[in-house]
Amino acid sequence: MTDIRAAFDHWPSPPPRGWAADDLDHLPAEGPGGEPGFFEHVELIDGALVFTAPQTRFHERVVFGLRVVLNAQVPEDLAAVTQMDVKLGHRMRPCPDVLVVDAAAVEDDERTFYVPTEVRLAVEVVSPESEDRDRKTKPSRYAEAGIAHFWRVENNGGSPVVYVYELDPATGVYALTGIHHDRLTIPVPFPIDIDLTALPR
Structure with missing residues (x-):
C-alpha cells in the first residue's frame, strides 16, 4: 500500500491485508478523526496496532x-x-x-x-x-x-x-x-x- 491513509477506510478494523511493520513509518500525524498526536505512541504486536497509555x-x-x-x-x-x-x-x-x-x-x-x-x-x-x-x-x-x-x-x-x-x-x-x-x-x-x-x- 503506497498511501497508508487508505487503511482508514476500514478503521477501526485493520486494512484487508492487515497492518505491517513498515506501515508505522507512514502513519499520519493525525488520527482518522483528525485527532492530533493519535499515533504518537503505537506499536505493532502480532499484526495489531497497540496504543500505549500515558506513562507513570x-x-x-x-x-x-x-x-x-x-x-x-x-x-x-x-x-x-x-x-x-x-x-x-x-x-x-x-x-x-x-x-x-x-x-x-x-x-x-x-x-x-x-x-x-x-x-x-x-x-x-x-x-x-x-x-x-x-x-x-x-x-x-x-x-x-x-x-x-x-x-x-x-x-x-x-x-x-x-x-x-x-x-x-x-x-x-x-x-x-x-x-x-x-x-x-x-x-x-x-x-x-x-x-x-x-x-x-
Whole structure:
C-alpha cells in the first residue's frame, strides 16, 4: 500500500491485508478523526496496532535512569537508546523501553527502528496496562528473534526490581539468571554495575 491513509477506510478494523511493520513509518500525524498526536505512541504486536497509555512517573524515571547509567558503562561499540522500535518481523514491531544496540546503528539519525541483529539488550518497564505484553508476549518474541539479553523491571512499592534473562541457545527461550532489588551487577552483555536505589532522575 503506497498511501497508508487508505487503511482508514476500514478503521477501526485493520486494512484487508492487515497492518505491517513498515506501515508505522507512514502513519499520519493525525488520527482518522483528525485527532492530533493519535499515533504518537503505537506499536505493532502480532499484526495489531497497540496504543500505549500515558506513562507513570515511575516508568519515566526508571527508563531515563537506566539509559543514563547504561550509557555511562557501555563499551564504545554500543549505545543505550529509548523510544526506538525493533522490527522483529513483517507484523511485529514493538518499542522496548530501553535498548542497547550497536553504536554504528545509532549513528544513523534517519533510523526509525533497529533489527534484532543490532540489539544486545531489550528492557521493558512493566506498567499496569501492559503487564501481559511486557511479561509474556514481548519476551517470547524477543527470544524468538534471537535477542540474547532481556530485562523486565517491576515496580515494588516505588523501587525498581530487575529480572534478568539470558537466551538459552539450546531451547530458544529465555532463562531467568537473577532477580535484583538494590544493586544490579552482571557480566553480560558487558560488565554492568547499577545502584538501583540511586538511578538518575
